[in-house]
Amino acid sequence: MAADRKAPSILGFPHRPEWGAAAHRKALAGHLRRCRDHAGIAPRQAARHIHASEATISRMENGQTTLKPADVESLLGAYAVHDPQERGRITELVREAAKPETWQPYGSAAPVTLRPLLAMEPAARRIISYEPQLVPGWLQTEEYAEIVIRAVHPTMPTSEIAKLVALRTRRIEMLRRTASPPVLLAVMDSEVFRRQVGTPGVMYRQIKHLLALLEELRYQLYLQIAPLTIGAAGAIGHPVVHLRFFTPQYLSDMVYLEQYEEAVYREKPADSERYQAILNNLCGMATPYDQTAALLEDVLADWR
Structure with missing residues (x-):
């Protein structure tokens, strides 16, 4: 059934450093949740791919924790996200999300x-x-x-x-x-x-x-x-x-x-x-x- 639905895309969210780290992290967090839902993978299953807890997946999908590039790569593989443009944009957003917040x-x-x-x-x-x-x-x-x-x-x-x-x-x-x-x-x-x-x-x-x-x-x-x-x-x-x-x-x-x-x-x-x-x-x-x-x-x- 997942293959019958259009895969979610992050290309509509631009890489805009002036918007701050939190916006990039929040947009990416929601995208990861949509990708997991599209792939039909439960949070517990996703957690196994990065050797973490279900709570960690929840925090990642709510923008409440730093997104590690290696974890994001593993999850994208599990969610069958292979498009080079999509992955390239995600890499940019992960990098921007790791920068200091405006108040730090x-x-x-x-x-x-x-x-x-x-x-x-x-x-x-x-x-x-x-x-x-x-x-x-x-x-x-x-x-x-x-x-x-x-x-x-x-x-x-x-x-x-x-x-x-x-x-x-x-x-x-x-x-x-x-x-x-x-x-x-x-x-x-x-x-x-x-x-x-x-x-x-x-x-x-x-x-x-x-x-x-x-x-x-x-x-x-x-x-x-x-x-x-x-x-x-x-x-x-x-x-x-x-x-x-x-x-x-x-x-x-x-x-x-x-x-x-x-x-x-x-x-x-x-x-x-x-x-x-x-x-x-x-x-x-x-x-x-x-x-x-x-x-x-x-x-x-x-x-x-």
């Missing part, structure tokens, strides 16, 4: 709960972010970010705070890259600009920074302000990030739900669609993005 240069300073988001956002085609309390991390200045981080981690060493600030403020660079940059649609409550972070000067420079980014990244950054008048209809209560990728057939949508000291990730289609609808509704009620610069200029005058 910052070591333990990178929050564990944030790492999956940091690892996958470079591969996003579109990011929708809602922030009810603060300027979104991608858009913060260094001084604004440092004050916020110190408030949450008052006992953290200065060197670690510096790493966190660098990690947070450099995330915006993915919008500046020339190859397939993502589009960021960020929505924040109007009260963000009334909540003083640091001195009035810090707020003034933060708003000036937002205006500069809107000018610089006019095709990659769309910023909307949600006024209090939307009331409960637009209230979510916590930060939400929705990622949609360039290759949805290989990478399903990811939803990040932030809480005070933890985070929840949702990847089931039903959850993704629900949060997509919530965010779409919020965007529809927020002030249109082409009016944001004028609103920020008004707020800037209040902080001057």
